[in-house]
Amino acid sequence: MNKVIVVTGQTATGKTRLALTYAAHNNGELINCDARQIYKYLDIVTGKDLTDHTFYPVDISLPFSVGYYRLEDTNIWLYDIAEPSQYFSSHAYARLASNVVARVLAAGKTPIIIGGSYFYLKHLLYGDSFSEKSHDPILRNQLSAMTLEELSSYLIKLNPAMYESMNNSDRNNSRRLIRRIERVMSGTTRDVFENGYTYTLEKKLGHDALDIEYIGLRHEHREQLTDTIIKRVDNRLKEGAIEEVQRLIEKGYTLSDPGMKTIGCLQLYKHLREGMSLEKARNEWILREVQYAKRQYTFMKQDPHIEWRITA
RNA sequence: CCAGGGAUGGCGGAGUGGUCAAUCGCAACAGACUGUAAAUCUGUCGCCUUCGGGCUGCCAAGGUUCGAAUCCUUGUCCCUGGA
Numbered sequence: 605m606n607k608v609i610v611v612t613g614q615t616a617t618g619k620t621r622l623a624l625t626y627a628a629h630n631n632g633e634l635i636n637c638d639a640r641q642i643y644k645y646l647d648i649v650t651g652k653d654l655t656d657h658t659f660y661p662v663d664i665s666l667p668f669s670v671g672y673y674r675l676e677d678t679n680i681w682l683y684d685i686a687e688p689s690q691y692f693s694s695h696a697y698a699r700l701a702s703n704v705v706a707r708v709l710a711a712g713k714t715p716i717i718i719g720g721s722y723f724y725l726k727h728l729l730y731g732d733s734f735s736e737k738s739h740d741p742i743l744r745n746q747l748s749a750m751t752l753e754e755l756s757s758y759l760i761k762l763n764p765a766m767y768e769s770m771n772n773s774d775r776n777n778s779r780r781l782i783r784r785i786e787r788v789m790s791g792t793t794r795d796v797f798e799n800g801y802t803y804t805l806e807k808k809l810g811h812d813a814l815d816i817e818y819i820g821l822r823h824e825h826r827e828q829l830t831d832t833i834i835k836r837v838d839n840r841l842k843e844g845a846i847e848e849v850q851r852l853i854e855k856g857y858t859l860s861d862p863g864m865k866t867i868g869c870l871q872l873y874k875h876l877r878e879g880m881s882l883e884k885a886r887n888e889w890i891l892r893e894v895q896y897a898k899r900q901y902t903f904m905k906q907d908p909h910i911e912w913r914i915t916a
Numbered sequence: 917c918c919a920g921g922g923a924u925g926g927c928g929g930a931g932u933g934g935u936c937a938a939u940c941g942c943a944a945c946a947g948a949c950u951g952u953a954a955a956u957c958u959g960u961c962g963c964c965u966u967c968g969g970g971c972u973g974c975c976a977a978g979g980u981u982c983g984a985a986u987c988c989u990u991g992u993c994c995c996u997g998g999a
Contacts, residue, residue: 615954640954650954695951723953731950739951773948773958780949780957787950796950867954891943896954902947 605815606709608805609716612637612725612904613821614897616832617915620653622821623718627678630714634675635704636682637719637728642692643863644684645852648845650866651836652683659684664703668696681708688852688863693739698727702808709809722904729816730797732804737790747782755781763788801908820910822901826894828915833893837868837886846872846882853877867892 609632611623623634636642640650647654654673661671668686672679681704686692701717701724708715717725747755755778759767766784767775774780787793806814823829849872857864864873868889875885904910 638954639952691952693951694953698951721953723949723955726949727951737951744952771948771958774956775958777948777957779952779955783951792951794950798950862952862955865952865955870954893954898945899947900954903949903953906949 605813606811607714607815607817608705608709609714610725610729610816610818611716611718611821612720612722612819612910613912613915614823614829614900615720615893616829616836616897617821617823619718619720619821622819623716624676624678626716627676627714630716631712632714632716633672633678633708633711634680635701635708635715635717636680637697637701637717637721637725639692639697639719639721639724640863640866641683641719642685642697643688643690643866644686645688645848645855646863646866646869648840648843648848649868649872651840653680654683662707664700666696666700666703668692668700670700670704686863688857689861691739691741691862694724694727694731695738697721697724698731698808701728702805705805706809709811720900722900722907726907727796729803729805730799730801732796732798732807737792740786740790743786743789744782747785748778750778752776752778752781755785759785759788763793766793803909816909818909818911820904820907820912821915822912823897824914829897830890830894833897834890837890837893840868841886846876849873850876867896 607630609623609626609630611619611626613619620634623632626632627634638650640646641652643650646652653675655676656674659669659671659673660679661669664670668690670682670685672681673683674680682700685700705715705717717728719725747758750758756767756775759781762785766788770780770784803814803816805816806812823832845868849869852864852869853873853876859865859870859873864870871880871885871889871892874880874888875882880888905912
């Protein structure tokens with residue numbers, strides 16, 4: 605039976621280190637599942653673990669530059685697949701990642717999916733729909749001018765059941781309302797997670813069954829989390845995070861580009877362009893990252909398959 | 917030492933006699949998550965509670981008033997200008 609290893613969990617828990625150990629013992633290759641490391645030029649801020657910056661492209665005829673880097677004695681896939689200005693989605697991730705998983709399996713190796721973007725992972729492991737209808741930027745743009753009340757009544761008019769199925773939190777979330785409207789208008793109203801937490805990865809790959817080892821790494825408590833993140837942020841600043849963001853600014857990227865909203869990048873942008881002090885930018889970076897780590901665990905702990913481990 | 921300004925819940929900051937346990941923002945805590953997810957959104961947020969309500973409360977002490985975070989007196993501390 606083909607083996608697939610998944611290493612997810614909170615940020616700054618040493619996922620890469622663990623994944624590399626797995627790779628060494630299982631003849632594995634790493635597949636990135638980090639929503640920010642998919643962006644080019646965001647290396648230091650997102651903490652890409654690269655020693656050799658030679659990129660080996662592989663054409664899989666999708667509008668992203670898929671390929672791998674060499675890392676220690678293995679390969680790491682799905683770094684640097686999109687421009688910071690490029691729209692990316694969980695759906696695109698699931699397609700790309702399952703393609704790469706198939707490729708690695710075909711080469712007789714063990715795919716090791718690694719990263720803390722649980723929403724992406726959820727789509728890859730449990731998502732069931734590969735609808736060809738993509739997002740509709742024009743529609744989204746039009747809808748984004750509407751108020752919450754207008755969006756709600758519009759959706760109720762289009763499909764009351766769809767609105768009814770939303771919880772209070774989502775009904776106040778204009779992005780979610782817009783996406784529902786978009787789904788209704790494109791006819792993709794089917795539940796992508798209709799099978800709950802039943803793996804759908806096999807089906808996507810056309811494999812019979814996969815032996816999935818699914819690890820989640822988390823911090824023991826808040827203090828440890830905070831300490832680790834402080835060290836990490838200071839380290840990235842030392843490694844040249846500011847200069848990296850400066851280069852992005854010089855390339856012409858602005859806060860309207862998706863990649864620029866990355867934690868750390870955003871704060872350094874404010875420091876470089878909006879007069880925020882470096883100290884304040886640093887503190888906000890740390891804070892946002894800690895908050896993010898907590899959100900990650902809230903989301904992930906619902907997944908019954910994750911085998912949790914406390915990071916050392 | 918003189919003149920003026922100010923002290924509000926973990927922080928910032930509204931409120932200038934009743935509808936104030938006190939707008940709002942942040943932080944914190946909990947949660948949501950069907951193509952932006954390191955995103956976006958929701959709930960709680962003085963103490964106690966049988967969730968009806970009860971208690972303490974806006975620097976301190978005293979006073980005015982039916983009633984004070986809000987008015988008066990004194991004290992303490994902070995800020996600005998002048999000696």
